[in-house]
Amino acid sequence: MAEEVTFKCLRCGYTYKGTYDRKVPEERECPKCGSNSVRPLPKGKGD
Amino acid sequence: MAEEPRIGVFVCECGINIAGTVDCDEVTEWARTLPNVVFSVKNRYTCAEPGQQEIKRFIKEKNLNRVVVASCTPRMHEPTFRRCCADAGLNPYLFEMANIREHCSWVHSDRKKATEKAKDIVKVAVAKARLLEPQEELEVPVTQAALVIGGGIAGIQASLDLADAGYQVYLVEKEPTIGGLMSYINKTFPTMD
Amino acid sequence: MDVGRHPKIKLLAYSEIEEITGYIGNFHVKVRKKARYVDEIACTACGECVKVCPVVKPDEHQLGLATRKAIYIPFAQAVPASYLIDMEDCLGNNPIACGACAEVCDPRAIDYDQKDEILELDVGVAIVATGMDVCDPTILDEYRYTKYENVITSWEFEILTGPGYVTRGELLRPTDRKVPKSIAFVQCVGSRAERRGNPYCSNICCMNTIKDTLYLKEHHPEIDCTVFYMDIRAFGKGYEELYKRSKEVGVKYIRGIPGDIVEDRKTRNLVLTVENTTTGKIQRHEFEMVVLSIGVIPRPDTETVQRLLTLSKAADGFLMETHYQLNPIDAPTGGVFLAGCCESPKDIKASVIQASGAASRAETLLSAGKVKVEAITSEVIPDLCKACGICVDVCPYGSITVDRKAKTPASIVEAACKGCGTCGAECRFDALRMRHFTDDQIIAMIDAMFEERPEEKVCIFACNWCSYGGADLAGLSRMQYPPSGRVIRTMCSGRVAEKFVWHAFRKGAPVVLISGCHFADCHYIDANRWTQKRVEKLWDKMEQKGIRPERLQLEWISAAEAVKWTRVMHAVEELRKTVTREEIEETMRILSEEKGK
Numbered sequence: 001m002a003e004e005v006t007f008k009c010l011r012c013g014y015t016y017k018g019t020y021d022r023k024v025p026e027e028r029e030c031p032k033c034g035s036n037s038v039r040p041l042p043k044g045k046g047d
Numbered sequence: 048m049a050e051e052p053r054i055g056v057f058v059c060e061c062g063i064n065i066a067g068t069v070d071c072d073e074v075t076e077w078a079r080t081l082p083n084v085v086f087s088v089k090n091r092y093t094c095a096e097p098g099q100q101e102i103k104r105f106i107k108e109k110n111l112n113r114v115v116v117a118s119c120t121p122r123m124h125e126p127t128f129r130r131c132c133a134d135a136g137l138n139p140y141l142f143e144m145a146n147i148r149e150h151c152s153w154v155h156s157d158r159k160k161a162t163e164k165a166k167d168i169v170k171v172a173v174a175k176a177r178l179l180e181p182q183e184e185l186e187v188p189v190t191q192a193a194l195v196i197g198g199g200i201a202g203i204q205a206s207l208d209l210a211d212a213g214y215q216v217y218l219v220e221k222e223p224t225i226g227g228l229m230s231y232i233n234k235t236f237p238t239m240d
Numbered sequence: 241m242d243v244g245r246h247p248k249i250k251l252l253a254y255s256e257i258e259e260i261t262g263y264i265g266n267f268h269v270k271v272r273k274k275a276r277y278v279d280e281i282a283c284t285a286c287g288e289c290v291k292v293c294p295v296v297k298p299d300e301h302q303l304g305l306a307t308r309k310a311i312y313i314p315f316a317q318a319v320p321a322s323y324l325i326d327m328e329d330c331l332g333n334n335p336i337a338c339g340a341c342a343e344v345c346d347p348r349a350i351d352y353d354q355k356d357e358i359l360e361l362d363v364g365v366a367i368v369a370t371g372m373d374v375c376d377p378t379i380l381d382e383y384r385y386t387k388y389e390n391v392i393t394s395w396e397f398e399i400l401t402g403p404g405y406v407t408r409g410e411l412l413r414p415t416d417r418k419v420p421k422s423i424a425f426v427q428c429v430g431s432r433a434e435r436r437g438n439p440y441c442s443n444i445c446c447m448n449t450i451k452d453t454l455y456l457k458e459h460h461p462e463i464d465c466t467v468f469y470m471d472i473r474a475f476g477k478g479y480e481e482l483y484k485r486s487k488e489v490g491v492k493y494i495r496g497i498p499g500d501i502v503e504d505r506k507t508r509n510l511v512l513t514v515e516n517t518t519t520g521k522i523q524r525h526e527f528e529m530v531v532l533s534i535g536v537i538p539r540p541d542t543e544t545v546q547r548l549l550t551l552s553k554a555a556d557g558f559l560m561e562t563h564y565q566l567n568p569i570d571a572p573t574g575g576v577f578l579a580g581c582c583e584s585p586k587d588i589k590a591s592v593i594q595a596s597g598a599a600s601r602a603e604t605l606l607s608a609g610k611v612k613v614e615a616i617t618s619e620v621i622p623d624l625c626k627a628c629g630i631c632v633d634v635c636p637y638g639s640i641t642v643d644r645k646a647k648t649p650a651s652i653v654e655a656a657c658k659g660c661g662t663c664g665a666e667c668r669f670d671a672l673r674m675r676h677f678t679d680d681q682i683i684a685m686i687d688a689m690f691e692e693r694p695e696e697k698v699c700i701f702a703c704n705w706c707s708y709g710g711a712d713l714a715g716l717s718r719m720q721y722p723p724s725g726r727v728i729r730t731m732c733s734g735r736v737a738e739k740f741v742w743h744a745f746r747k748g749a750p751v752v753l754i755s756g757c758h759f760a761d762c763h764y765i766d767a768n769r770w771t772q773k774r775v776e777k778l779w780d781k782m783e784q785k786g787i788r789p790e791r792l793q794l795e796w797i798s799a800a801e802a803v804k805w806t807r808v809m810h811a812v813e814e815l816r817k818t819v820t821r822e823e824i825e826e827t828m829r830i831l832s833e834e835k836g837k
Contacts, residue, residue, distance in 0.1 A: 010779070010790045011811055025769040027759040027796060035811070037793045039779045120712045121729070122704070123563055140615060140676055146727070149715030154806075155723045164723045167689065167697070171726065174688035178681045182615035185654060189265035189575075189605055190364035196257060196545060200588055201580025201595040202369035203243050208599030209367075210248035214606055217361050218243065219271055221541075223254045224318035225243060227371050231301075231395075233402045233409070235588055236451040237478035 005043075011035035052083040052177045055111040056169060057102055059093035059118035061148055068152040070162040074117065077166050081173045085109060094124050102128070103135040112137065113176045117145035117169045138181030145172035191215065199227020244319040252359065253280075253320055260366070260548045263658070264575030265611045269361040275354040276324035278311070282349035283322040285313060289341035289350070295329050303399050306406060311341050311350075315404050325350070365575050365602040368559065369595065370545050372581035375430035375535040379437055382500040383426065383532055389414040390508055391501060394425075394445065394533045397452055411456065413529050415508045420528035422464035423456065424512060425449045426498055431535030432470065440556050442535035443585040446473045449533050450483050453491040466492040466525065468514055476587070494523075501530060536585045543760075549576050550763050552705070555800040558584050564716075569597045572705060572763070572799075574613075577601050616659035616676045616731060618652055624671035625649035631663035631672055634734075636765035660764035661735030665774070677730055679737065686744050689726045694748030695824055698725045698812045701740070702797075703733045703768070706757035709799030714806050721809035724816055725753075732756065734767035741778055741792060746831040750819035753793040753812050761798055768796075785834075787827050791819060 002021040009015070009030035016031060020040045028038040056078040060066035071089050078087040086109045090098040093116050105111060114137065116128050121144040129139035147165040155161040191214060195206045198220030206218045218225070234240065243249055252273055259270040295310035302308075310330040313323045330352075331338035342350040374395045377385040385391050390413055392400070401411050413420040427445060430437035446469070453465045472493065474483040487493065498512040504526075512525045538557035546553055551571050552560040559582050562570040569577050577598035580591040605611060618640075627647045632640045639656035640663060642649070650671070661674040670679065689699060702708040708729050714721070730736060733756025744752050754775060756768040772794065779789040793815070795808050 010793065011815075022773070025759075025772050027772075035793075035808075036795045037790075039789060040776060042780060120708075120715075122709060122712060123566065146712075149712040150727055151723070153715035153718055154721055156720060157723070160723045164726075167726055170688045170691075171685045171728070174684040175681045178678070178684055179676075180678075182675055184612040184615045185617075186610050186612050187263075187265050187655065188610050189608065190267070190362050191606060191609070192361070192363045193602055193606065194267065194269055194361065194363040194366040195369060196366065197369035197371055197580070197582070198243075198251070198253065199369060199371040199580060199591075201371070201582075201591040201598075202367070204592045204595035205367045205369060205579050205599040205602075206243055206249050207246065208596050209602060209606075210246045212599075212603055212607075214248065214603070216246075216249045217269075217271075217363065218249055218251050219255050219257055220251070220253045221256055222314070223276065223324050224314045224320070225251065225253060226315075226317075226319070229588065230315060230317075231398050231402065233398055234451055234455055236447045237476070237482040239451065239454060239482075 005040045007038050008041050009033060009035055010037040010039055015041075050112060052113050053109070053111050054081075054084045054113040054115060054173060054176050055102075055105050055109055056081075056084055056087040056115045056117065056173065057093050057098070058087065058089045058169075059098070059116065060089060060091050061118060061152075062092065065118070065148050065152040068155060068158055068161045069147060069165045070158065073162055074147070074165050074169060078117075078169050078173070081170055083113070083177050084173060086111065093118050094127055099127075099131045102131050106132065106135040106137055112141060113179060114142045115145060115169065115172050115176050116142070117147045117165070117172070119148040120146050120150075140182040141176075141179050143172045143176040143179060145169045192217065194219065197227065198222075198225030200229040202227070244321070251320060254324065255359075257545075257548060258358070263655075264573075264613060265364045265605065267363050267366060267575065269363060271359045271361060273357040273359055275327070275356050276322065277327060277330070277350065277352055277354050278323045278325060279349040279351060280320045280322040282347045284347055284349075285321045285323065286346070287313075288344045288346070289323060292340040292344050294338065294340065295331060297326065297329055302405060303396060305396065305399055322349075365577070365605055366549065367577045367579050367595075367598045367602060368545055368549065368551070368571065368582055369579040369598075370539055370542060370582040372536045372585060373539045375437060375442075375537050377429055377532050377534050380429055383429065383498075383530070384501055384503070385532060388501065388503045388510060390503070390510060390528065391530045391532065393429075394448060394452065394531055397531050401455065410459070419460055420463065422466070422527045423529045423531065424510070424525065424527040425453065425465070425467045425531045425533055426512075427467065427469040427533045428497060429532040429534045430537075438535055438537065438556065440585075441473065443473075444587045445533045445535060447476070447479055447482070447587065449531075450474065450486045452531065453486050454482070454489065457486070457489040457491065461489070464492075465490070466494060466527070468494050468496055468498055468512070470495070470497060476589070494518075494525075496523075536581065539582070542582060545582070547760075549573050550765070551576065552761055552799050558582065560799060569594060569601050575605060575611075613655075614659065616674070617654050617657040618659065618661065618663050619673050619675060620650050620652055621671050621673055622649035624669045626669050626671070628668070630666050630668070634662045634666045634767075634770055636660065636662070636767050658764055660732035660767040661730060662732065662764070662767045662770050665735050665737035666770065674735060677735055679739070682728060682730070682740055683743055685728050686740065686747055689728075690744070690747035690749060695750055695819070695821055696724060697749065698751045698753060698816050699744040699749045700725045700727045700753045700755065700812075701733065701736045702727050702729055703756045703763075704729055704731045705763040706761055706799050707733070707755035707795070707797040707805070710797040710801045710805040713799060713802035717802050719802055719806040721806045722813040724813050725809055732762070732764045732767045733771040734764060736771060736774070738774060738778060742831060745787065745791070745827050746835070748824050748828055750816045750824055751791050751793065751812050753795065753808070755795045755797050755808070758796040758798055785830055787830065788823075790815065
C-alpha cells in the first residue's frame with residue numbers, strides 16, 4: 001500500500017514529502033543534491 | 048582447509064601507468080609480510096607474455112596454491128590470468144585480482160597516499176585469496192543457431208557471414224522489409240555509388 | 241537480396257521480440273510475427289492490388305512526402321518482396337465494404353483473417369544490430385524547420401533525391417518545385433551541443449554533406465552550394481579526397497554555425513546570419529534552400545533490447561561494449577554481440593566491419609560447440625536450511641524451490657542461477673553459500689581493510705557490472721578523487737548482506753557505501769530492489785541503536801557514470817570527516833556488546 005511519507009536525504013539533509021510503497025520499490029534521487037541515499041522516515045519522525 | 052595457502056603476489060607496474068604514482072617496489076616488499084604470502088615479485092607488464100610466464104614459473108617453483116595479481120581491473124584481465132593459472136595446473140578460481148590501476152594509480156596523484164591505498168587493496172585481496180576455493184565450471188552446449196536483431200546493413204552482413212559459415216540464422220526485423228536506414232540512402236561516400 | 245534467399249537464413253520481417261530467456265549458448269526467444277494480411281510466399285509483388293485499393297495514406301517510408309495505399313510494399317526492392325496491408329486503414333477490415341484487392345489478387349495471397357503468430361526459437365548466440373535514428377531538428381528552433389518549407393533536413397534530402405521519389409533524383413525547392421539556384425548546408429544540427437541536442441559528434445554528417453554537395457554539383461554545376469561548419473571531420477579512407485573534390489567543383493565552406501534563419505516573405509528565400517569564425521565578422525547570406533545536417537541518436541526502442549538482454553547503455557544512450565578498445569564487440573551479457581549503430585554512430589563501412597566482427601565473435605562460440613559458465617552460483621547447506629522460503633521469494637530467476645510445509649531444504653537449479661547472491665544475503669540461517677563470494681571471504685576482506693587506521697577509510701561495496709565499471713571508467717578518464725575509499729566487489733549489490741555492514745561498523749568503519757546499478761540496468765533483473773529494501777531496514781536499525789543512519793550511504797552508479805562515481809567519492813570523504821574517533825568507538829562498543837549477548 002502506498003502511503004504519504006517524509007523522505008530525508010542522508011547526504012544533504014533535505015526533506016520532502018512523497019508516496020512510498022514497500023512492495024513496489026522505486027529508484028529515488030534527492031531533488032536537491034541528486035544522491036540516492038534517500039530514506040523514507042518511519043512514521044512519527046520528521047512530520 | 049585441506050592445505051595451508053601459499054600465496055604469490057605479482058605486482059604490475061603497467062609501464063608507468065601504475066609505477067608512475069604507486070611505489071611498486073614498496074608494495075611488493077610489503078606484500079611479503081602478509082599472512083600466507085610466500086612470494087612476491089614486481090613485473091613491468093604482468094599481462095604480457097613474459098609476465099604470464101613468470102606466474103606459471105613461480106606457481107611451480109614456489110609451489111604456489113593461490114595467486115594474487117595487483118594490476119588493473121578484473122573486468123578486463125581476470126579471464127587472462129585465470130587462464131594463465133589454469134595452464135600452470137592451478138584451479139582458476141584460486142586467483143584473485145587487486146585493482147591498483149583504475150581504482151588507485153589513475154585516480155590519485157599523491158604518491159605516498161596512493162602507495163598506502165595500493166597496499167591496502169593488496170591486503171584485502173590477499174585476505175580473500177586465503178579463503179578461495181577451487182570451483183568447477185559447468186560446461187554447457189551451444190545451440191547451433193544465431194539470432195540477429197535488426198535487419199539493417201549491420202544485421203544483414205552479420206546474418207550472411209554466419210549463414211555462409213553454415214549456421215542457422217534467425218533475422219528478426221521490426222519493419223515489413225529489411226534494409227534499415229541504408230535503404231533510404233541514395234549515394235554513399237566516399238565512392239559516390 | 242541474398243538474405244531473402246539464403247537457405248540458412250530465416251527472415252522474420254515485421255516481427256518483434258517479446259521475450260528472451262536463458263544464458264550464453266542457450267537462449268530461448270519468443271518472436272511475434274505480425275500479421276501482414278498477405279501471404280509472403282504466395283505474393284508475387286505484381287502490384288495489381290495497389291491499383292484497386294481506394295485508401296490513400298502518407299507514405300512513412302518517404303517521410304510522408306509521398307503517398308501510398310492501405311495495401312503497399314515499402315519500396316520496390318523490399319525483402320521480403322511481398323505486399324502488406326495496413327489494417328488500421330484497410331476497408332477490408334469489413335470485407336463486405338471493400339475486398340477489392342482480394343478480388344484482383346491472382347495468386348490469392350490476401351487473407352484478411354491472418355493473425356499474429358508467436359514463434360519460439362532456440363539459439364546459442366545473439367547479435368544486436370538495432371541501428372540508430374535521426375535527431376529531431378525542431379530542438380534548434382532558430383532554424384525554423386517547422387515554419388519555413390524551404391528548410392529541410394539532410395534526411396529529407398536523401399528521400400527527395402532518392403530514386404524512389406517522384407522527381408527521380410532531382411532536388412526541387414518545396415515552395416516552387418524548381419531546381420534551387422543556391423543551397424546552404426548547416427552542419428552539427430543536434431550534435432556537439434551541450435544544451436540542445438547531443439554532446440557527441442554524430443560521425444557521419446560531415447561526409448554525408450560532402451556527398452550531397454557533390455551529387456548536386458554533378459547534376460547542376462551551376463547550383464551555388466555553401467557549407468556552414470565547425471570543423472570538417474573527413475578522417476576515413478578516401479574521405480579527405482572527397483572533401484577536396486567538393487572544394488574543387490566549387491562548393492564553398494564557411495567556418496561558422498548560423499545563429500538564425502529568416503525567410504524573405506516574397507521570394508521565400510532564406511537569410512542566414514553567421515559569425516564567420518575565420519574572419520571574426522558577422523555575415524549575412526541568402527539562399528533559396530537550406531539543408532540542416534541533422535545528427536543521429538540511439539533508437540528509442542534500444543531500451544527494449546537492453547531490457548530483454550540485460551545490456552548496458554552509455555551516457556549517450558548507445559549500447560555499451562565490454563571494453564572500449566580491447567573488446568568493442570562483445571556485450572556485457574555472455575553470448576551477445578553488438579553490430580552497427582546501436583553501439584555508436586558510424587558509417588556504412590564501419591557498420592559492415594563491426595557486423596563481420598560480431599559474426600566472427602559469434603562463430604567462435606558456435607564452432608566450439610560448448611562453453612563454460614562461471615562457477616559463481618549459490619549452493620544450499622541443507623543442515624542449516626529451515627525451509628522458510630525467503631530465498632525462493634527473492635531469487636530473480638526462480639531457480640530455487642522449497643517445500644515449506646514438508647520443511648525439506650531448498651534446492652537450486654544451478655544452470656538457472658546467475659549468481660547475484662541475493663538469496664545468500666537474505667537467508668537468516670546462513671544456509672546459502674555464494675560460491676567465490678562467500679560470507680567468510682567478504683568478512684575477511686572487511687577485517688583486513690580495517691586492521692589499521694579504520695577511521696581514515698570508507699568501506700565501499702560495488703557491484704561488478706555497473707558501479708565497479710563506473711569506477712573503472714573514472715580511472716580510465718583519469719578523474720581525481722580522495723583516496724579514502726576501499727572497494728569490495730560483489731557481482732550484484734543484492735549480495736551485500738546486513739551482517740557485512742554491521743561487521744564493517746564493528747571494525748571501525750566511519751562510513752559504508754553500497755553502490756549498485758540503476759534499477760533499469762540491474763543485471764539480475766530486479767535483485768537490486770532487495771538492496772534498497774535492506775538498506776532502508778538498516779537505516780531504521782541504525783537509528784534504533786543510536787548510530788547515525790547517514791553513515792550508511794546508497795548510490796546507483798552505472799558503468800558510464802564515472803562523473804557520478806567521482807562526485808560520490810568526494811561526498812563520502814566529506815561525510816567521513818564528520819565522523820569523529822569518539823563516534824566510531826561508541827559504535828564499535830554498541831555493536832560488540834550486542835554481539836557478546
